[in-house]
Amino acid sequence: MRRFALIAVPYLWLLVLFLVPFIIVLKISLSDIALAIPPYTPTLDLSAGWEGLRAFFAALDLENFWFLTTDDLYWKAYLSSLQIAALSTLLALLVGYPIAYGMAQAPDEWRPTLMMLVILPFWTSFLIRVYSWMGILSKEGFLNQFLLWTGLVSEPLEILNTNTAVYIGIVYTYLPFMILPIYAALEKLDSALLEAAEDLGCSRITAFWLITVPLSKSGIIAGCFLVFIPALGEFVIPALLGGSDTLMIGKVLWEEFFSNRDWPVASAVAVILLMILIVPIILFQRNEQKQREAEGP
Amino acid sequence: MRRFSWFNATSLTLGFAFLYLPMIILVIFSFNSSQLVTVWAGFSTKWYGELFQNEAFLDAAWVTLKVAFVSSTLAAVLGTMAAYVLVRGGRFMGRTLFSGMIYAPLVMPEVITGLSLLLLFIGIGLDRGILTIVLAHTTFSMCYVSVVVSSRLVSFDRSLEEAALDLGCSPMDAFRLVTLPIIAPAVISGWLLAFTLSLDDLVIASFTAGPSATTLPIKIWSSIRLGVSPEINALSTILISIVTVGVISASLASKSAAVRREREMRAAERAEA
Numbered sequence: 281m282r283r284f285a286l287i288a289v290p291y292l293w294l295l296v297l298f299l300v301p302f303i304i305v306l307k308i309s310l311s312d313i314a315l316a317i318p319p320y321t322p323t324l325d326l327s328a329g330w331e332g333l334r335a336f337f338a339a340l341d342l343e344n345f346w347f348l349t350t351d352d353l354y355w356k357a358y359l360s361s362l363q364i365a366a367l368s369t370l371l372a373l374l375v376g377y378p379i380a381y382g383m384a385q386a387p388d389e390w391r392p393t394l395m396m397l398v399i400l401p402f403w404t405s406f407l408i409r410v411y412s413w414m415g416i417l418s419k420e421g422f423l424n425q426f427l428l429w430t431g432l433v434s435e436p437l438e439i440l441n442t443n444t445a446v447y448i449g450i451v452y453t454y455l456p457f458m459i460l461p462i463y464a465a466l467e468k469l470d471s472a473l474l475e476a477a478e479d480l481g482c483s484r485i486t487a488f489w490l491i492t493v494p495l496s497k498s499g500i501i502a503g504c505f506l507v508f509i510p511a512l513g514e515f516v517i518p519a520l521l522g523g524s525d526t527l528m529i530g531k532v533l534w535e536e537f538f539s540n541r542d543w544p545v546a547s548a549v550a551v552i553l554l555m556i557l558i559v560p561i562i563l564f565q566r567n568e569q570k571q572r573e574a575e576g577p
Numbered sequence: 578m579r580r581f582s583w584f585n586a587t588s589l590t591l592g593f594a595f596l597y598l599p600m601i602i603l604v605i606f607s608f609n610s611s612q613l614v615t616v617w618a619g620f621s622t623k624w625y626g627e628l629f630q631n632e633a634f635l636d637a638a639w640v641t642l643k644v645a646f647v648s649s650t651l652a653a654v655l656g657t658m659a660a661y662v663l664v665r666g667g668r669f670m671g672r673t674l675f676s677g678m679i680y681a682p683l684v685m686p687e688v689i690t691g692l693s694l695l696l697l698f699i700g701i702g703l704d705r706g707i708l709t710i711v712l713a714h715t716t717f718s719m720c721y722v723s724v725v726v727s728s729r730l731v732s733f734d735r736s737l738e739e740a741a742l743d744l745g746c747s748p749m750d751a752f753r754l755v756t757l758p759i760i761a762p763a764v765i766s767g768w769l770l771a772f773t774l775s776l777d778d779l780v781i782a783s784f785t786a787g788p789s790a791t792t793l794p795i796k797i798w799s800s801i802r803l804g805v806s807p808e809i810n811a812l813s814t815i816l817i818s819i820v821t822v823g824v825i826s827a828s829l830a831s832k833s834a835a836v837r838r839e840r841e842m843r844a845a846e847r848a849e850a
Contacts, residue, residue: 282749287669290659290719294678297716301693304700375595378588385585394589396828401596403820405777407794407801408813412599415606415805420615422602455596513686515780520801530688537692537784547696550689561684 309547310340320544344548353532354549358556360527364443364518365511368450372507373500375451376458380499381492383459384466398463402456409453410520417445417521441523449517450507457506465499466492498571505564512560513553529553600817607810615805624811634812637796641776644707644792648714649771655715656722656771657764661756663723664730682720690717691784698785705787713785714775721774722767729763730756 311320348354383394401409416422417440424436439445469492477487493500515530522528529549536546581589610621628634659679666672682690694713698705737759741751757764779794786795801809 283666286658287662287666287675290655290662290723291671291675293655293716293719294659294675297694297697297712298678298682299674301697304696305689305693308696375592379592382581382585382589382592385582386589387580392828392832396824397593397596400821400824401600403773403824404600405794405813405816405820407777407779407797408603408816409600411797411801411805411809411813412603414801415615415810416599416602418615418805422615425615452595452599509684510686513688515688530686533688533692543696546692550692553686554689557684557686564684565680 305547305550307340308544309344309551310342311544312339312341312343313542313544344544345552347545348548348552353527354529354552357527357529357532358552361512361529362556364446364450364528365508365514368447368454368511369504369508371447372451372455372458373504376455376503377462377500379455380459380462380466383463384469395463398456398459406453407516410449410517413445413449413452413521414440417448440521441526443522443526445521446518446526446528449521450511450514453517454507454511457510458503461502461506462496462499465496469495498567498574501567502564502571505560505567509557509560509564512557603810604814604817607807607814609807609810612807624807625815628808628811628815631808633791634793634796634808637791637793640707640790641793644710644714644782644790645772645775648711648775649718649768651711651715652718652722652771653764653768656719656767657726657760659719659723660727660730661752664727679720679723682717683724685717687778687780691781694781695784704789705785706789709785709787710782710790710792713781714771714778717781718771718774721770722764725767725770726760726763729760733759 308320313320379398383391383398386394414421418424419436419438419440421440423439424433427433428436439448473491473495474487477491478484482490513530514528515534518526518528518531519534522531530553533546533549533553536542536549606615606617607624608620608622609617610623611618659675662669663676663679691713694709694716695705698709698712703709737755738751741755742748746754777794778792779798782792783795783798786792797809797812800806
């Protein structure tokens with residue numbers, strides 16, 4: 281009995297507050313928009329009994345999904361989200377790998393401090409970290425002041441409210457997620473392997489590409505997914521740093537819902553976003569699984 | 578003894594400069610006396626004064642703290658239960674679905690979680706306010722707690738629990754006297770994580786908060802959409818300092834605990850010898 285309660289409480293909680301809401305989204309994505317409260321039709325009327333249930337299902341259709349394919353906006357938003365997420369993941373890898381490498385090579389007594397320095401931004405408010413770039417990237421911002429002062433540019437660059445700012449924002453906020461798994465992989469690397477390679481005539485750079493990179497592969501893959509997956513559905517960064525022409529699907533969903541009040545289309549956008557996310561999520565899980573098996577007893 | 582190579586020192590310096598400069602600039606300019614946020618006009622703490630006079634911010638901060646406290650406590654309890662069920666529960670019907678529901682919220686885009694919860698609350702006719710934010714935050718943060726706690730449960734020696742049961746403990750007592758003290762650090766860090774996630778959340782709160790409850794991130798959001806403001810810089814500085822002090826003292830505490838443990842171990846070894 282006690283065991284039953286132990287299982288039932290968290291189980292029911294998640295069923296009601298995670299699974300059921302999700303089914304509602306699915307259902308509303310098949311409904312039609314209506315000028316009513318709630319602003320969609322049909323609504324399930326249980327008092328009408330079996331007939332009501334049949335009428336309810338008969339009124340559901342894929343119209344919203346057809347709508348998504350006919351309007352370019354959504355296609356472009358999905359593609360541009362994929363592109364922005366992919367490119368920022370690559371940039372985060374290029375920035376994060378040397379940091380993780382430097383941490384793994386650092387003297388032992390330095391490592392806890394370095395580790396703390398990577399984790400600290402993670403505990404700091406996400407919103408504030410994105411906000412901090414607004415003052416830097418704006419036209420009169422510090423970056424432009426600095427560039428003008430050095431004479432590298434003769435007039436201020438337009439960075440805030442462009443896609444470049446979105447890339448910077450994503451790389452900046454998700455960098456710890458890239459650094460930590462790569463560091464974890466590099467830290468386990470046996471330095472004897474590198475010494476052996478050098479003894480056998482490998483240059484340091486060749487040894488890095490032939491030994492260090494392949495052995496940190498699982499960390500690289502994990503880091504990339506940890507940046508890519510949240511970046512794909514990101515809303516705050518494109519809304520604050522991006523321009524009006526920055527298309528990202530999280531932003532489109534938000535606007536459909538709050539500005540256009542088109543709940544059925546917003547739900548359809550959410551369903552497709554999830555379908556796109558399933559592939560990277562499964563790949564990520566598989567990578568984690570493989571790593572656990574490799575480390576297992 | 579390893580030393581920093583030239584290359585590693587450079588990449589670490591540049592990397593940490595990238596991570597920290599934006600926040601340092603923000604902190605410095607919160608003490609700027611000018612309304613213009615990018616031109617330094619002299620030291621002043623007037624924005625802090627204005628911030629503390631701004632009732633709307635203080636109210637939002639209070640709501641946020643209440644929500645974070647209640648939701649993280651609920652999440653710690655539910656998350657620990659879920660972790661225990663996943664690691665020690667054995668087989669039961671719908672186990673795969675259960676573990677799926679624990680991991681899915683971790684990767685679910687916030688906009689989708691927010692949207693789906695809002696549609697639920699409207700569907701069942703629950704008025705949006707503090708309660709709905711608490712329910713929403715508890716749901717996603719219990720999953721984080723459960724991941725943190727289950728990694729601790731997996732790694733600890735099960736025979737300790739079995740010994741307690743053999744010596745006549747009821748399962749409940751064994752949990753209270755043996756398991757809980759061992760997993761307590763994980764439960765506490767799970768609670769802290771849930772608390773921070775709740776304090777920080779903008780997207781899910783925007784969907785689930787009604788007009789009657791505004792959290793601090795929602796308030797910050799509506800004011801920074803219009804651009805950089807010195808008051809928000811001051812507020813950010815306060816939040817950054819709290820986190821910095823918290824993280825540094827937590828890491829010092831865990832370091833001194835490790836040192837103490839090592840000393841006790843050595844003393845025990847000496848006593849045996």
